[in-house]
Each structure stands twice: as C-alpha cells, then as structure tokens.
Amino acid sequence: EDQVTQSPEALRLQEGESSSLNCSYTVSGLRGLFWYRQDPGKGPEFLFTLYSAGEEKEKERLKATLTKKESFLHITAPKPEDSATYLCAVQARGAGRRALTFGSGTRLQVQP
Amino acid sequence: EADIYQTPRYLVIGTGKKITLECSQTMGHDKMYWYQQDPGMELHLIHYSYGVNSTEKGDLSSESTVSRIRTEHFPLTLESARPSHTSQYLCASSGTGTGTYEQYFGPGTRLTVT
Numbered sequence: 718e719d720q721v722t723q724s725p726e727a728l729r730l731q732e733g734e735s736s737s738l739n740c741s742y743t744v745s746g747l748r749g750l751f752w753y754r755q756d757p758g759k760g761p762e763f764l765f766t767l768y769s770a771g772e773e774k775e776k777e778r779l780k781a782t783l784t785k786k787e788s789f790l791h792i793t794a795p796k797p798e799d800s801a802t803y804l805c806a807v808q809a810r811g812a813g814r815r816a817l818t819f820g821s822g823t824r825l826q827v828q829p
Numbered sequence: 830e831a832d833i834y835q836t837p838r839y840l841v842i843g844t845g846k847k848i849t850l851e852c853s854q855t856m857g858h859d860k861m862y863w864y865q866q867d868p869g870m871e872l873h874l875i876h877y878s879y880g881v882n883s884t885e886k887g888d889l890s891s892e893s894t895v896s897r898i899r900t901e902h903f904p905l906t907l908e909s910a911r912p913s914h915t916s917q918y919l920c921a922s923s924g925t926g927t928g929t930y931e932q933y934f935g936p937g938t939r940l941t942v943t
Contacts, residue, residue, distance in 0.1 A: 721871075751931055760835075760919050760934030761872070804872070816862060816887060817932060819872040 719744045719809050721820035729826045730795055738790040738823045740805030750788050751817060752781050753804040761804055795827045832856055835920050835935035842910055843943055850905045850938045852920030861903040862932060864919040865889060872919060878903055910942045 722741045730736055742750065749768050753761035765774045767783040774781050778799065780791040790803055802824045806817040833854040842848055854861065859880045864872040864887075874887030878897040892914070893907050903922075907914055918938045924930040 749931075753934075758937070758939070760921075760937045763931045763933060766931050806872075816874045816877055817872075821869070821871045824869075 719807055719818040721805055721807055721818055723803075723805050723820035723823050725823060726821070727824040727826070729828065730792075732796055732827055732829050733794045735791070735793045735795070737792070738803055738825070740788040740790070740820060741786060742788070742805070742807045743786075744807045744809045744818070746810035748808045748810045750783055751806045751808070752779075752788070752790055753806065755802045755804055755822065757802075764803075792825070795825075797827045797829050800825055800827045833920060833922055833933055833935040835918075835938050837938060838936060839939045839941075841941045841943065844909075844911055846910050848907050848910055848940070850918055850920075850940070852903045852905070852935060853901050854903075854922040854933075854935075855901060856922060856924075856933070857900065858922035858924055858933075859900065860923045860930075861897065862921040862923075863887070863893075863895060863903070863905050864921065865891065866917045866919055866937075868917075876905065910940075912942045915940060915942050 720743045724739045749766050752764040755761045765781040770785045772783050778793050782789045802822040804822045806819045836851045861878045863876040866872045873889035875889050875891040876895040878884045884895050893905050920935040921932040923932045
C-alpha cells in the first residue's frame with residue numbers, strides 16, 4: 718500500500734527564515750511525486766511534479782528535490798504570503814493507478 | 830490557472846435529503862476525480878473516471894454515486910444525506926494520454942448535514 722508521511726505537522730517561521738519541509742514515501746514504483754499548496758477553505762494548488770531521484774524544480778522562493786525515499790520542499794526567505802498548508806502526493810506505476818496518495822500536509826505560518 | 834468549477838461552495842442540508850454536487854472543467858481533460866477531506870486530514874479518493882461512461886470507486890468507501898455522461902461534467906450524488914457525510918468534497922481533473930499528469934483541483938464544496 719502506498720504511503721506518504723509529511724513532517725513537521727506544523728512549522729512557524731519568521732519572515733526571511735529559510736527552512737525545509739519533508740515528505741517520506743513508500744510506493745510500488747514511483748510514477749511521479751507532486752507538491753501542492755492549499756489555503757484554508759480552498760482546493761489544492763499545483764506547484765511541482767518530480768519524476769526521478771536527483772530531480773529538482775524551482776518556483777520563486779520554493780525548491781523541490783527528490784530522492785528514492787523522500788522529497789524536500791525548501792523555502793528560501795519566506796514571506797507571510799507563503800503561509801499555507803503544503804501537501805505532498807505520489808502516483809504509482811501500473812495500469813489503473815492514476816489516483817494520487819496524499820500526505821496530511823505541513824501547516825506553514827510565516828510571521829512578519 | 831486551471832479551469833475547474835464546483836457548485837455549490839457551501840451547503841447545509843438536513844438528514845435524509847438528496848443532494849448533487851456539481852463539478853465541471855473546461856480543459857478537455859479525460860480523467861476526473863472526487864476526493865473527500867476532513868479538516869487537517871489527508872485527501873482520500875472516493876471516485877474517479879477515465880472518460881465518458883467510465884467510473885470507478887476509490888480507496889475510501891463512500892455511499893455517494895457519480896456519473897460521467899459528458900467529458901466536462903462529473904457530478905456526485907448522495908441519495909440520502911447523513912451527518913457522517915459532513916466533509917469537504919474536492920473535484921479534480923488531469924490531462925489526456927497515459928503519461929504522468931498533475932491533477933488540478935476545484936475550490937471544493939463544504940457540506941454540512943444536520
């Protein structure tokens with residue numbers, strides 16, 4: 718069974734204080750790992766897809782990396798508007814396995 | 830920006846009522862999904878569809894049903910709502926082909942059954 722574990726559950730940072738969020742996963746053949754941002758009361762907003770170990774992707778203050786067992790979302794010099802819940806999800810290989818398995822997320826609060 | 834819409838955004842309804850949650854996308858995506866999410870918890874897949882007239886149940890058991898008569902439309906129906914159905918329901922879609930495609934989500938419907 719595919720599993721995704723995110724840590725920490727919650728993280729409070731000062732504006733400009735860089736940090737990393739962790740996503741550990743077990744999956745029977747990784748097709749893709751996804752990062753999403755979710756604001757309260759809204760649907761998840763797509764950020765990145767990573768396909769293979771060693772891959773990195775960047776968007777503004779966010780950088781996602783992938784190894785064979787985990788992914789990190791690095792936040793550099795965060796701003797208050799980066800406050801949200803960040804979700805990690807995996808998609809497994811195999812016919813019919815098109816759905817995503819989500820972690821419970823990391824709630825990030827960035828204080829000015 | 831993904832074009833996927835859900836209505837209503839909020840619904841408060843009494844026990845035993847029949848409800849339909851609407852989901853539409855304008856991207857021509859062949860795959861569509863319904864997830865259920867309780868506050869602070871993971872998203873759980875309850876239904877998915879690979880295309881018109883194709884629907885399957887997800888990992889989380891649900892008393893709801895879905896239909897896919899048109900590519901762009903994927904409504905979810907509860908024949909008799911119960912308080913245990915209180916949750917947020919999220920609709921998503923992903924692109925055509927057999928590769929890995931990110932899923933785009935709608936804004937969600939917050940359902941409260943009293």
